Amino acid sequence: MPVPSQDALFAALSKVIDPEIRKPVTDLGMVESVAVDESGRAAVTILLTISGCPLKDTLTKDTTAALLGVEGVTSVDVTLGVMSDEQRTELRTTLRGDNPEREIPFAKPNSLTRVYCVASGKGGVGKSSVTVNLAAAMAQDGLRVGVVDADVYGFSVPRMLGVERHPTQVDDMILPPLAHGVKVISIGMFVPGNQPVVWRGPMLHRALQQFLGDVFWGDLDVLLLDLPPGTGDIAISVAQLIPNAEILVVTTPQKAASEVAERAGSIAMQTHQQIVGVIENMSWLELPDGTRHEIFGAGGGQTVADSLTRSVGAPVPLLGQIPMDTGLREGGDVGMPIVLGHPNSPSAVVLRDIARGLSTRARGLAGRSLGLTPAGR
DSSP states (O other): OOOOOHHHHHHHHTTOBOTTTOSBTTTTTOEEEEEEOTTSEEEEEEEESSTTOTTHHHHHHHHHHHHHTSTTOOEEEEEEEEOOHHHHHHHHHHHHOSOOSOOOGGGSTTOOOEEEEEEOSSTTSSHHHHHHHHHHHHHHTTOOEEEEEOOSTTOOHHHHHTOOSOOEEETTEEEOOEETTEEEEEGGGSSSTTOOOOOOHHHHHHHHHHHHHTBOOOSOSEEEEEOOSSSSHHHHHHHHHOTTOEEEEEEOSSHHHHHHHHHHHHHHHHHTOEEEEEEEESOOEEOTTSOEEOTTOSOHHHHHHHHHHHHHTSOOOEEEEEOOOHHHHHHHHHTOOHHHHSTTSHHHHHHHHHHHHHHTOOOOOTTOOOOOOOTTO
16 A cells, blocks of 8 residues: 555645644644655654643544544654744744734724624623623634633633633733634633732733733634623723623512613723623523413513614614523533533523524624725726
């Protein structure tokens, strides 16, 4: 049997995707060498970004499987090395360009990433649960999704998505962990144990700036930011750092919750952001006989939507009403969003419908360069 060519080997390795950067290892300069002897034994050296790469076993398995698929290869020996400082610098340049200044890619006028800020007037309305389930549903539908846990004081997204490892740092670039196809970053990944975060305005702004600019997100379709409750420093910083971000307001039917939710949405008038819509959580409890028990009352979500419509002078729809479901809470506790663990449950169906509605919204071209030149000029 003829020995496979280098082209055939590299073509196979081009299908191996780095689990953190989500690009082929051949494009990232991670393949140092690959060769096959006459007996069909392949030897390949893969360079890791850092020595303690948490996903090296995944890379080894995927590399082995890819080379075994090449005709003439009977066995594979994978050797893992580590990139030199020069190679890491070259990798960073490949991913981000040679611009020394750190930029927030989502703030650029030509960015095609939809940025949704999930906000609420008060805590305890299920804002984070809604965020992670929307993200998981979008990722399952094939979108490239990222989540920033901007709720610095009450971070919970890593647990709800089942993220157990820390981000990987390549010099001054941070590679976010991946869970259920969603890239995630949270201050909880940098805090030992369950230690509280005691920060004031400038530190909060800087942390958010790093999450948006220092983290390598790649080419995202959707970025979701789980904001802290209320209208504090983070909400203002988001408006400054990503002016094109749009707001999703989460509330419950309860009158007390809907009143403060209106304030969270009304901040859009001062920051000149668009409100996408309102999501009503914990709308009712479905009883075994099929009747609905409205524990927190009824109509709060529609009330908020109507009030914001009058305030901003543009339609603010009620995007959906999510019924109470113990599976939603249980999924958050074990890191399995209900849209994945119990996709046919009533709350999962509503969440998936909302996610698809947000994914398929028409994208305006106002203010964007089309890259066209009139004929004859």
